[in-house]
Each structure stands twice: as C-alpha cells, then as structure tokens.
Amino acid sequence: MDFNDTPAEAAFRAEVRRWLAANAPPADALGYDAAALPAARAWQARKAAAGYAAITWPVALGGRGGRTIEEVIYRQEESRYGFPGSHFAIGLGICLPTLMSYATPEQVARHVRPALYGEEIWCQLFSEPAAGSDVAGIRTRAQRDGEDWVVNGQKCWTSGAEYADFGLLLARTDAGVPKHRGLTVFFVDMKSPGIRVRPIRQSDGGSEFSEVFFTDLHIPDCQRLGGVGEGWKVVLTTLMHERNLVGGNKMWPTPAEVLDMTSRLTLDRAPASRDLRVRARIADWEVDHRGLVYLYYRALTSLGRGQAPGPEQALHKLVSCSQGQEIACFLMDLMGPAGAMAPAALGSAWASVEKTWWWSSAQRIAGGTDEILKNIIAERVLGLPADVRVDKDVPFSELAEIQRRTA
C-alpha cells in the first residue's frame, strides 16, 4: 500500500501542475453566473487547446485519449485553484458523450468542438415539476408532424438554461404504452421559437436554475437520439456518464475548519473548541470525513488499475450532505439566538455557514435524492428486491386513474 502516483501518473501530474501554474486564471476571475461567462469561455478554450478539456475522449474527437485516472488527476490539480463549478460540465460530462453514442458522425463533428472550446453550452432537460425521482414519469409530449416533432410541456430545475445553446430533451412520444416504453430523447437548439426560460426563485432567495416551457416547439426528426420509444435506454446511458464523474468540488467546511471556527466562538467563557462536547461532535464528523477520503482513495486505486469504481460516489453524497446540514446547524446553535441572524448582520465570514445550511438541504435532493440513492445501493449492492411498482405494466395514459384508485 502507498498513496503515491505511479511513475506515469506522477509525470502527468507534474505536467498538469506546470501547465496550470502558467495558464490558470485567478479564481475570482471566474464565477458560476451568466455575467462570468466570457471569462469562463476563455478559460475553457485555453484548456481545450492544451488537451485538458476532455482527457478521456478519443483524439479524433478533440480529446486526449487518456485514462480516467488522468482526468481525476487533472481535477485534483485544478481544484487547488478554488474555481467555482463549470458552465460546461453538464455538456461535456453528460450531453456530448450521449451524442457520441447516438448521433450521426456529422452531428457529432458539428457539436463536439464548439462544446469543447466553450463556444456552445449544453443543458439537460429531464426533470419536470411532476417527475423528479420518477423521471420516467415525465409529461412533456412530442408528437410526430411530418419530418418534425412538435413538443409541448415544461421542464424544471434546469441548470444553465438561460444561457445554454443546446439541450438534451426527454419527451413522451407514446402515452399508450407503460411509462418507460413511451419515451424518446432529442437534442434541441435552445434558441428555437417555442422555448421560454424562466428562472426559479429558490428557498434561499437565489436563482441558479430555471423552468423551461415548450409551446409547439418544432424539432426535426434528425435530432432524435436513439429509436422512437427507446429514450429510457438513452437516459440510462447519460446517467452512467453522470456516475463516471468521480470526485467533486468541496461543498462544506471540513471538520478541521469547523474546529478552527469554534476556536473563535465562546462557550462557558472559554473557546468552544476546547469544550469536550464540541470536540466529540467534531470527532464524529471527522470519522465520516476521513472515511470518505479513504473510500475515495479506494476508488482511485480501482481507476488506476483500469477497473470501475464501486458505489463510493453515492456513499459520498449520502454522508457528506447530511453532514453539511448538521455542521451548519451546530455552528448556528453555538451562537445562541445570534445564530438566527443573517450574514448581512454577522459578517461575510458567516456566509459560508448560511450557504452550507441552505445548500446541504438542496444537495440531498439534487442528482438523486438520499432515498433514491439508498434504493439503488439496496438493490444493486445488497441485492434486495426493487420496490413494488403499481405503474409498471399500465399504459401511461391510464396512470392518473390508477393514482386515484390507490390514493
């Protein structure tokens, strides 16, 4: 056992480090909102030109033909710079790989380069107000009209919809068959007539996602990905790409940072960090935090050997998001009634606590709720049976009736 890179990995890491040192923009030049787009596009173009934008893609498609472990090494090194989330992650991580599997070579050639260089941004149009965890229950309809499809319906929780150029759309093309069999996937130009984007106002007051409305949106049949009615197969492909993204950005204060923060709070006339009750809580978070780091090392070991990692990613999300909620509430509790004051009153250092409090609750839902992740682990890892599905063999159009009867 050792925690070192192999010689080849070390050489790649050194190369990446040198390149980043010479090329990375200052972290505060980047942001995750629309205003930050020009700087983000410029940085993306520079990465793409150097071959770091899609390390695992084939060289013919503008990638590097590299291994997943090299992608991970690049991300580790880039994460040292503290950049915010990327505008291009959904396109490059999910949409374009799906295109590569299902689009014509001409379409792939048309879209890969602009996406890689940050000239075109993609979004994912799957979730709907009435279909989140049960994404196969979407209601947005696509009806055949000559060479086109006509789409009506609504998507929600779409990241980047307000500035995206293209979207990967899941729609229902046949309501007369059970829900998984009537779905079809398309890609769509987001500037088409018939698309309206409206920001969602979140519980924390911010607006980082949108609703997307389709009114008689026309999509040419040549933008269909996979067969008619085979959309679920395509969705599973995209979700597989989503799960290949190992690691992520640091979201909450680490337990060590919490210990440091408590040293500036007073409890019983002494620094809270010296209080045994405080230390015991921090120790328990540290156990989970370190445990996740060690499991991450296990996943890296598998990747380094060319093996698929296990369910570490789902485990990480389950444990760390709940921990974020606990940490935020704990720090607020230590403040007493003042903990209920907003960062505007408590100072900007407190903003990370409030942000953790809100976003840990969001992250327990986004990208697979805790409950769905537990179902997945229970079924795929522990081999337990799937839930009873009352909608399994029922035509989608009759589901409303079933729902009335079983309510």
Place this chain on the structure above:
Amino acid sequence: MNFEFSDEARAVQAEARRFFGERCPRPLVRHAVEGEQAAAAPLWRELGTLGYLAAGIDAEHGGQGLGLPERCLICEEAGRALAPLPLVAHWTAVTAIARHGSAAQRARWLPPLADGSIIATCTLAPAGAGPGVDSPCRLEHDLVTGTRQPVEAGAGAGLVVLQAHAPDGLCLVLVELAQAAVERTVVPMIDPSRPHARLTFRGARAERLGAAGAGAALADGLRDHAAILTGFCQLGGADAALAMARDYALERYAFGRVIGGYQAIKHKLVDVYVRNEIARGHCYYGAWSLATDAPETPAAAAGARLAATRAFSFAAQENVQVHGGLGFTWEADCHLYYRRARLLALVDAPLDAWRERLVDAMATPAPDAALAQVA
C-alpha cells in the same frame, strides 16, 4: 495510489476465511457462549500449526512470512466468524515484546507465542470506573502487586503484559501467570465466548519491558496497535451481521412479500452498509499505518476504533431489529453479534478518549490534503 492489500495478503485472507468458515461455524460460537469454552482450544492450536499466529513476527523468532497486513486481515476473518479467541490481546502482547523486549526476552517468549503453545494477554486499559473494580499495580524490586479485571483469557494465558507504577515511574511489565503469587478468578462477561478473569498479584515475579518511566508512551502505542486489530475484528463482525440481516430480509415474508422489499428495511440496511464501508476505509488506513509504522498511527487508530465500533454496534443492533421477535430469542444467532459488538466496544479506552485523540491529531492532515479536498 495503491490503497489495496497485496494479492498475497488477499490470498491469505481468503484461506483464513475458508478456515474460520469450516472450523468456526456459528454453532461452535454458540457452544462457547453457552459455556463450553474448551471448544475454542483446538481452533487455537490449529491457528498456531497453520502459521497464522506467527503473522507479524520475524523469521528469527518463529515467523513464517506473514506480516502485519496479514495479521489485520486474519482479524477481519476471525471477527466475521465471531471466533472465540483472544487474538488481539495475544498479538498486542507479542508486539509489546517484539518492540520493547530485550533480545533475551524476545528469544524466550516470541517462538512459543508464534506457534500458540503459550497464550499471552495484556491489560492496558485505564483503571475501571466502578468501585473496587481495579487497584493499580505497583512494581517494587521486580515484584508486582495489585488487581486488574477483566483481563481477556486471564485464566488460560501463560503471560500478561501490564502497566505498573515503579519508583522510577510508570513502566510496562511482563508477568508469568503460572505462579503462586498470582490469583486468577474467572469473571462472568456479557459475551461468555470470550472468557475473562480477575488477576490478583501478591508480589508476583515480573520482568520490565522497555525503558523505565516510558510505560505510558509505550502503552499508548500498544493501544493504537490493539485498536486497529480490534477494528478489523469489528469490521468482519459488522459485515457478517449485515449479511445475516440481509439474508433474513430475503426469506421472511410479511404483508405478502419478503420484508427486504420494503424501503424501511432496505434503507436501514443501506445505513448499516454505509457505516461498514466507512469503517473499512479507516481499518485499511490503520493497516497501512501499522505496516509502515507511520507517524499518523495515533489518528489512524482512533479513526479505526471509532468507525468500527460504530459500525459493529449499529449492524448488530439493527440485525436484531430486522429479525423482529425472533431476534430476541436465544435460538436465533443475533445475540452472538449483539454480545460481541458490545464487548468489543468496551475492550480498551472509552470512546470519548479516542475522540479526543482524533481531534488532537486533526492539525495533522491526511496524507494529501488536496486529495481530501476533492473527495
């Protein structure tokens, strides 16, 4: 990044798993819980004969090529089988002698400990909190006086390593138990398959281990070693309790289908699985720290001890819960895990002391702080 045991160590683990599966099935553990402690004796002899007990001992003193990683993995398999054996106490005494003994002490004691012909034990826990449980041991003119309980295998072991107050400070001592000045009384335990005894020393002959006055520091290091091995025993036990609960959830019907199909059970078992996997990460890190004698060992030991105690306690308790009323019967094996999990939670320093040790170490980052950031 190579955070995996060698193929050779994994092969030893697979053999050990087969060995314990065949030679230490749950009925044997049940006999041990019911008081037939002789059942464990042949198992111990075979472990010695097969060379397992020599894991981590150098060739000069009876070692047969197995190292500390193998010692850890054998503990995992012993834990999975709930083996009624004092492996951790024995190996901690072995480590005390190997690390701190003189050449003469090593030559005299390690070979019979390597083949198991002598069982060793140790008692390094702080004095018990209850009234009259312990009296501190004192060493004067190489004679030790005092009482320690409960000491694992105290009635069957030939040798104990303990801490004693000497005129020149706290020290580690080695006491042969077969002498008239040592009184040994079996004490009943919540897990009778792991017999313990009260040891009363009335001026018993003792040999010092290691430097004078270094007792506390040496004991700390040995407790770390024991914590990691115990962590592996707990990890194996936690995995086995989860497997038992899962298997039952797949065969027990309620409301027209197997209970393993209900989210209340599925999500509960995933909660167990998550704790077990966190514990696995900590235990492996502990194995790495032991095998490389890393400066991170105190934090690694604390992490392994805390994570594995939580995992096994939770797995054992939820295994009872999944079994419903059957889980509270003598007939079902759930109580074997429930007993062992509680016993192993209590074998050394209190958990809050381990929490404190971990927080103390938090200034020292994990091997690569940048990696930790993106995990």
